Amino acid sequence: xxxxxxxxxxxxxxxxxxxxxxxxxxxxxxxxxxxxxxxxxxxxxxxxxxxxxxxxxxxxxxxxxxxxxxxxxxxxxxxxxxxxxxxxxxxxxxxxxxxxxxxxxxxxxxxxxxxxxxxxxxxxxxxxxxxxxxxxxxxxxxxxxxxxxxxxxxxxxxxxxxxxxxxxxxxxxxxxxxxxxxxxxxxxxxxxxxxxxxxxxxxxxxxxxxxxxxxxxxxxxxxxxxxxxxxxxxxxxxxxxxxxxxxxxxxxxxxxxxxxxxxxxxxxxxxxxxxxxxxxxxxxxxxxxxxxxxxxxxxxxxxxxxxxxxxxxxxxxxxx
Numbered sequence: 001x002x003x004x005x006x007x008x009x010x011x012x013x014x015x016x017x018x019x020x021x022x023x024x025x026x027x028x029x030x031x032x033x034x035x036x037x038x039x040x041x042x043x044x045x046x047x048x049x050x051x052x053x054x055x056x057x058x059x060x061x062x063x064x065x066x067x068x069x070x071x072x073x074x075x076x077x078x079x080x081x082x083x084x085x086x087x088x089x090x091x092x093x094x095x096x097x098x099x100x101x102x103x104x105x106x107x108x109x110x111x112x113x114x115x116x117x118x119x120x121x122x123x124x125x126x127x128x129x130x131x132x133x134x135x136x137x138x139x140x141x142x143x144x145x146x147x148x149x150x151x152x153x154x155x156x157x158x159x160x161x162x163x164x165x166x167x168x169x170x171x172x173x174x175x176x177x178x179x180x181x182x183x184x185x186x187x188x189x190x191x192x193x194x195x196x197x198x199x200x201x202x203x204x205x206x207x208x209x210x211x212x213x214x215x216x217x218x219x220x221x222x223x224x225x226x227x228x229x230x231x232x233x234x235x236x237x238x239x240x241x242x243x244x245x246x247x248x249x250x251x252x253x254x255x256x257x258x259x260x261x262x263x264x265x266x267x268x269x270x271x272x273x274x275x276x277x278x279x280x281x282x283x284x285x286x287x288x289x290x291x292x293x294x295x296x297x298x299x300x301x302x303x304x305x306x307x308x309x310x311x312x313x314x315x316x317x318x319x320x
Contacts, residue, residue, distance in 0.1 A: 018216020
């Protein structure tokens, strides 16, 4: 529990700082969207470039891991859509609910915890997870939401449009650039100049703080009515319970996998929703609702991750 407290304590502190800054008038709420664009356009791509640029691209070609993580994520996505639509939510809100259940805060919660548990192999799992989330899960969720926002555009057209739009997505560009850089580093001995590498490090390190400050600021003025509490509880349960159990089931069905990778996959899936979840919701006017879900799931993850780790030790044994 102490390792979880050490990990999540700074997260809550930065969320609280964002709330306090906006609540006290030290930061204008209308400036929050600019922070969101900064994170998506610069910080996250730099983080991916840093993570992948130091590894052989063949390490992100583990098909069994990709399939298992994608299957568990799609299960959570489908369950989220069915639940949200059964409650009469419009498609864009249902898509955001499903994204909350199926896309993890891999970078700032899942990966650091997996690294403590399994060691360097967690970096490989993190890279593989980024492939699933950035090339499948996030484009699919945004396509579903956009198909409703664009006067109920047919879903297949929205998916094609979202896929074509990946060529301009800074997160995807950062992922591709990281893979290419990793290949050049591994096979040609080429690397970024030290000064440029330092600039990438500085930009990547800014991502967590700015994202969490944004979440806290978006919570200002949020009214916690009964409907909101039910929504937050359902999305949090889907993310913290259904998603990791779905990934674990897929790993079991697909056959043996090295324990460090299997452990990492389930821990990454068991993390709360991705840190830019409220930022992605701002284009649909759902940033406050997404921020509430993010906060609720992050608080609950202190308990759920401890239980998940205990369950993995019981079922699979130690990760090494």
